Amino acid sequence: MISFKKHVHIALGYFVLIAIMGVVLRLFAVTDLPFKYRYIVHSHSHIALLGWVYTGLTTILYYLYLRKSGISKKYTYLFWGTQATILGMLFSFPFTGYALFSIIFSTLFLIASYVFVFFFLKHTPENLKSLHSYKLMRTAVWFMVFSSIGPWALGIIMSTLGNSSPWYRNAIYFYLHFQYNGWFLVALCGVLLRIFEQNGITLSQKNFERFYYLLNAGVVLTFFISILWMQPHWLFYMLAITAAILQIGAFCILFGKILWERSVLQKHIPKQTGIILKFAGFCLAVKLTTQLMGSFPQTAEIISGNMDYVISYLHWVFIGLISAALAAFLHYFKWVFLSNTAMILYIIGFLLTESLIFYRGSMNVFNLPALPDISFWLTMASVLLLLAIAWLFIYQLKKRA
Ligand code: HEM
Structure with a gap:
């Protein structure tokens, strides 16, 4: 039996990881760090699109269209195979950027995603195909x-x-x-x-x-x-x-x-x-x-x-x-489970980060006065967003317990 909740918790785990990497990226503007900025951007963006969003969306697609199609075993292999490629990217991109292993894992991911598309197109029951x-x-x-x-x-x-x-x-x-x-x-x-x-x-x-x-x-x-x-x-x-x-x-x-x-x-x-x-x-x-x-x-x-x-x-x-x-x-x-506190923190953190980046971008364009330590405050607002996402993740574990 496929545990949709488990799959979704894995996706949420990636969401936390990308928020951590996002904060690290913002920290670069504030202090020196022993990482390569570009390498962290690559891992952040790959895990965001392919870890969090892809895993979340494909779980919904499988649940809505394929769960009664009798391919749960094949799908389970595909799911864990795909996760292996995402983990491979997670452990290679931050250290090597685009290099042999990260390229191998991202290529394998692409192939796994094609297999998902094949399953989706081939195995969706006929009665759902007219929707x-x-x-x-x-x-x-x-x-x-x-x-x-x-x-x-x-x-x-x-x-x-x-x-x-x-x-x-x-x-x-x-x-x-x-x-x-x-x-x-x-x-x-x-x-x-x-x-x-x-x-x-x-x-x-x-x-x-x-x-x-x-x-x-x-x-x-x-x-x-x-x-x-x-x-x-x-x-x-x-x-x-x-x-x-x-x-x-x-x-x-x-x-x-x-x-x-x-x-x-x-x-x-x-x-x-x-x-x-x-x-x-x-x-x-x-x-x-x-x-x-x-x-x-x-x-x-x-x-x-x-x-x-x-x-x-x-x-x-x-x-x-x-x-x-x-x-x-x-x-x-x-x-x-959605926690109201996490939701409020998320919206505040999001609006703050967006306003600060937008203001920083507008300083030159509209000759606006420079806000002191804007990059520091942007990092702090990103920490707020990270806390909201981590809270959401921990809330699932707490509720399950
Ligand atoms: C706490 C949350 C987040 C923070 C603090 C954050 C921060 C950042 C930063 C600083 C960059 C680097 C920009 C650059 O120099 O090119 C970046 C890039 C990127 N982020 Fe995020 N991010 C967050 C969440 C997300 C989420 C949820 C997604 C997608 C679902 C995402 C997708 C991306 C992508 C695709 C790029 C690469 C953009 C490019 O290549 O130009 N990020 N992020």
Whole structure:
């Protein structure tokens, strides 16, 4: 028997580890540390996307679509094999950066993720395949496969053009974009739709199709926002702006449905899940707005040259939207207990870190007065976030005991 709770606790364990690594990264701006900054960034980002989010999401996908398909034994092998590759990355990246072992483990991870996609596409029972939520999930896992062109290309680019080539940066952005805007975001929408379906709420076929095509056209075309740093032909700006508008259109349909069905949803969705989902929804609305604002030549130029803006945008999406929505769904499926204290600390820590990074990024752009010791306070705010995540993790163990 597969213990979903155990799998989810492993995912939460990674969440704590990435928060620890995140604090270490922030500490670099305050003091000297005996590590290589870039190596810690590599391990932090790999464990975040592939440890925490991938493990959390694939557990939900297996539970929703595959648990009755008779592949629990094969899936268990795959799960532990995948975990071995994540641990391999965890113990190689911080010490060697991109080198033999970390490359071997990340390649094995990619292969394991392809096997997961194969299981998902082949073994989902036919009766579930006609669901709207399945259609979204199928697209989400294809985005995951598509994103992996990035790492494969990176290998070729590093050995031919070198890591100072613009193609190197574009390959990383390609991977990141199709991971979080494609695979994660579309899969999270799929989970929401599955919850709707389980509670008797369905989008009409016409509305679903509108939502589906606007969302996915948006996912593909918003990639152009990631290449605006190259100051390309004006056509790319037009495509980026169109994509951002398409996505706003898609989420207007979804938000409209949520508002329409709010009394049914309030009955079926636990209060804590609802609060976190509303918070994630707010972060999504801000993401959609900044995406549009950042697609114009003047703003794109300011943002792409400002690392603080880029990192604050990415973490707005990762911590505020994706991690929060994922935690809410894990709570909905009763695998995670949410502590109110941890939730409040999380939101405060998140808003503080985001405001401080954004302010630091804005100091030069808007000639704002320098805040004394801003990097120190940013580290402290990150510690608050780490405490919230660690609290959430320890709370599971306490509740289980
Ligand atoms: C306490 C929480 C966190 C802190 C303090 C933190 C901090 C940081 C810092 C300082 C960087 C380095 C930026 C750079 O110099 O390039 C970074 C990068 C990154 N973080 Fe986090 N992070 C946290 C949580 C997360 C989470 C939850 C995720 C995803 C689910 C995430 C994903 C990433 C990714 C993908 C990068 C690499 C970005 C790039 O390559 O440009 N982080 N983080």
